[in-house]
Amino acid sequence: MSERENILGRIREALQTRAPFPGSHGETVAPVSAGSPASHAREWLPSVGASIEEQFDLFARNAADLKADFQLFASREELKTGLLKLRDAEKWTRVASHGGTLTDFACQALGLPAMLTDRGYDVQEMEKCDAGISECDALIAQTGGVAVTSRSAGGRALSVLPPHHVVLARREQLVADLPAAFELLRQKYAPDYPSMISFITGPSRTGDIERILVLGAHGPKKLTIMVF
Amino acid sequence: MSTSVSEFKTRAAEKTGDLRLRQFIRTALRGYETARDRRKGAFQSWESARQAAAETKWEAVNHLDTHLESLVARLEARGTKVHWASTGEQAREIIAQILRDKKARSIIKSKAMTSEEIHLNHALEKEGFTVVESDLGEFIVQLRHEAPYHIVFPSMHLTRDEIRDLFQKELGDAPSNTPEDLTMVARRVMRQKYIAADVGFTGANFAIAETGMISITENEGNARLTAALPKTMVTLLGIEKVLPRFADLALFLPMLATAGAGQPMTCYNTMYSGPRQAGECDGPEEWHVVLLDNRRTELLADAEQRDALHCIRCGACLNVCPIFRNVGGHTYGTTYSGPVGSVITPHLRGLQEWKHLSNASSLCGACTEACPVKIDLHHHLLQNRRNASAAEPAFFERLAYQIFGILANEPKFWWLAKKLGWLTQPLHGAVKGSAIDPAKAWTKTRDLPPMPMETFKDWWRNRK
Numbered sequence: 094m095s096e097r098e099n100i101l102g103r104i105r106e107a108l109q110t111r112a113p114f115p116g117s118h119g120e121t122v123a124p125v126s127a128g129s130p131a132s133h134a135r136e137w138l139p140s141v142g143a144s145i146e147e148q149f150d151l152f153a154r155n156a157a158d159l160k161a162d163f164q165l166f167a168s169r170e171e172l173k174t175g176l177l178k179l180r181d182a183e184k185w186t187r188v189a190s191h192g193g194t195l196t197d198f199a200c201q202a203l204g205l206p207a208m209l210t211d212r213g214y215d216v217q218e219m220e221k222c223d224a225g226i227s228e229c230d231a232l233i234a235q236t237g238g239v240a241v242t243s244r245s246a247g248g249r250a251l252s253v254l255p256p257h258h259v260v261l262a263r264r265e266q267l268v269a270d271l272p273a274a275f276e277l278l279r280q281k282y283a284p285d286y287p288s289m290i291s292f293i294t295g296p297s298r299t300g301d302i303e304r305i306l307v308l309g310a311h312g313p314k315k316l317t318i319m320v321f
Numbered sequence: 322m323s324t325s326v327s328e329f330k331t332r333a334a335e336k337t338g339d340l341r342l343r344q345f346i347r348t349a350l351r352g353y354e355t356a357r358d359r360r361k362g363a364f365q366s367w368e369s370a371r372q373a374a375a376e377t378k379w380e381a382v383n384h385l386d387t388h389l390e391s392l393v394a395r396l397e398a399r400g401t402k403v404h405w406a407s408t409g410e411q412a413r414e415i416i417a418q419i420l421r422d423k424k425a426r427s428i429i430k431s432k433a434m435t436s437e438e439i440h441l442n443h444a445l446e447k448e449g450f451t452v453v454e455s456d457l458g459e460f461i462v463q464l465r466h467e468a469p470y471h472i473v474f475p476s477m478h479l480t481r482d483e484i485r486d487l488f489q490k491e492l493g494d495a496p497s498n499t500p501e502d503l504t505m506v507a508r509r510v511m512r513q514k515y516i517a518a519d520v521g522f523t524g525a526n527f528a529i530a531e532t533g534m535i536s537i538t539e540n541e542g543n544a545r546l547t548a549a550l551p552k553t554m555v556t557l558l559g560i561e562k563v564l565p566r567f568a569d570l571a572l573f574l575p576m577l578a579t580a581g582a583g584q585p586m587t588c589y590n591t592m593y594s595g596p597r598q599a600g601e602c603d604g605p606e607e608w609h610v611v612l613l614d615n616r617r618t619e620l621l622a623d624a625e626q627r628d629a630l631h632c633i634r635c636g637a638c639l640n641v642c643p644i645f646r647n648v649g650g651h652t653y654g655t656t657y658s659g660p661v662g663s664v665i666t667p668h669l670r671g672l673q674e675w676k677h678l679s680n681a682s683s684l685c686g687a688c689t690e691a692c693p694v695k696i697d698l699h700h701h702l703l704q705n706r707r708n709a710s711a712a713e714p715a716f717f718e719r720l721a722y723q724i725f726g727i728l729a730n731e732p733k734f735w736w737l738a739k740k741l742g743w744l745t746q747p748l749h750g751a752v753k754g755s756a757i758d759p760a761k762a763w764t765k766t767r768d769l770p771p772m773p774m775e776t777f778k779d780w781w782r783n784r785k
């Protein structure tokens with residue numbers, strides 16, 4: 094017999110005796126309920142306001158808490174100005190990015206050599222880039238984070254290897270909460286999900302030395318989220 | 322006395338005597354508690370969320386076979402190679418064989434308690450592979466040839482000065498003792514290791530049956546890099562990690578972050594559903610997922626304690642445990658320490674050898690209250706005690722309780738025992754604390770209050 098059969102066999106045998114349902118007094122069957130237990134998560138997770146303004150407010154507060162830099166622009170032109178400011182302030186000489194409406198616009202605006210990941214890339218080259226510029230799938234008001242995938246954000250490494258990750262997004266990409274973000278991903282991709290989906294909530298961090306927060310443990314030290 | 326119990330006692334005595342360390346740990350955990358309470362308070366209903374999380378895990382674990390089959394079918398459909406390992410030894414051999422086939426030499430690892438559980442590093446190093454832990458805390462304890470102190474905060478017992486000295490000695494690089502500088506040293510060292518590594522190794526926090534994914538929670542980005550750069554990726558996954566649905570993560574990710582570290586969300590929560598797919602620009606060409614039983618099915622067979630398999634390894638029960646806080650993580654001598662370790666280790670490694678962990682508890686219930694998936698931890702400690710003494714009753718303990726039973730059942734005997742106790746009490750002073758003191762276990766560290774001459778019953782009868 095294969096190990097697969099052995100393990101599944103042991104599991105089936107073990108499950109012959111039923112275990113009490115959590116919080117019941119010894120019942121071993123689940124009460125009939127509508128939907129999965131977690132399907133009401135929205136009602137228990139931290140609350141999010143209903144209006145777009147409230148949601149952007151919350152996103153901004155959360156992002157600030159996480160030490161991410163969130164910048165909201167009135168137009169694409171303003172966003173361009175913002176990008177150029179970043180470029181000059183940090184003296185970028187080379188960036189990594191990927192093909193996309195927003196990223197193409199950004200790369201052009203920056204006027205710097207840009208390494209695009211789309212057709213494969215050299216890791217050492219990417220490591221030397223000053224910033225990784227990507228798009229994303231969603232901004233999540235509830236957490237102040239973004240969701241990216243290997244398909245929407247230039248692969249797996251672009252958002253973690255360069256020292257500064259710049260996320261570009263449109264206002265419409267804001268969702269209220271985590272359940273909404275998961276629903277959006279499902280509608281957009283299921284059943285053929287990108288091989289990596291990542292919820293990025295603030296720049297890379299560690300507290301492993303005396304529980305003191307240090308940014309940029311292995312991933313980017315800076316996360317800038319630019320939205321118009 | 323078994324070696325595990327005597328080692329436990331020696332280490333516990335030593336660690337509780339180290340006041341500096343205790344103070345240090347207490348300060349760190351107090352910080353955790355403040356942050357966690359703030360985050361819990363942000364939930365509209367933390368209690369309902371806990372109940373839903375417990376129910377979701379109940380559903381997952383009580384239909385583990387169908388969920389695992391679904392998970393595996395979906396993983397395989399996208400080109401992932403799935404392996405099944407009944408024991409730690411089998412898992413080690415499967416992983417070593419993958420490395421041999423790939424002619425790999427260096428392996429970069431992101432944090433995985435399952436690999437600690439099967440002593441993977443040691444086995445691979447013996448075969449000549451270079452294994453580097455990339456999580457900062459794990460990297461630090463690896464340099465010290467030490468086990469992680471805590472399942473979430475591996476290096477929380479070390480001060481910045483100790484870490485500076487360690488880096489100076491092992492890496493020849495430690496500009497100062499600030500956490501910032503020390504972290505940057507590790508970052509620099511690790512960068513090139515990622516790029517050079519042949520194989521990336523990870524654990525997993527969840528596995529999604531519905532969509533065939535694993536989910537990894539981390540703050541540093543080291544797991545992200547581990548799963549992005551090397552050509553081959555290997556994931557070791559405990560079979561109990563399944564969740565039924567993709568959307569369940571919307572509840573579990575913020576709960577894990579809140580209970581584990583008092584964060585609203587951990588920095589990176591990443592779901593992997595395959596190796597690099599057609600049209601993608603990076604990621605491993607091959608991905609192997611090794612499913613590990615290692616006696617989890619034995620715990621599964623114990624319906625009473627089956628909910629211990631709901632554990633999401635957040636570490637909350639360790640953080641609030643008065644025993645853990647005082648004896649520290651290394652004292653346990655187990656992979657999983659604290660309350661949850663005391664509950665599951667007897668199942669994973671043998672009840673009689675590890676039953677003492679269930680006695681090292683005040684049964685205060687702080688763990689049960691902290692647990693985000695509502696595992697009945699302190700009752701399980703009691704059940705372990707019961708099971709251990711039913712299987713192998715301790716002779717003296719049984720004798721003592723039999724005598725007590727006789728005394729307590731007969732008022733005359735009880736009265737006589739009280740008077741005798743009172744009469745012999747003055748003699749106790751002479752032997753108190755010495756080797757022949759019958760109450761030695763107590764009097765070594767505590768005072769025995771004198772028995773009052775007047776019992777409560779007498780007082781009640783004589784009161785005006």
Ligand code: SF4
Pocket residue numbers: 580631632633634635636637638639661688691692693694695696698
């Ligand atoms: S038993 Fe509960 S509190 Fe302890 S680590 Fe597991 S999930 Fe967390």
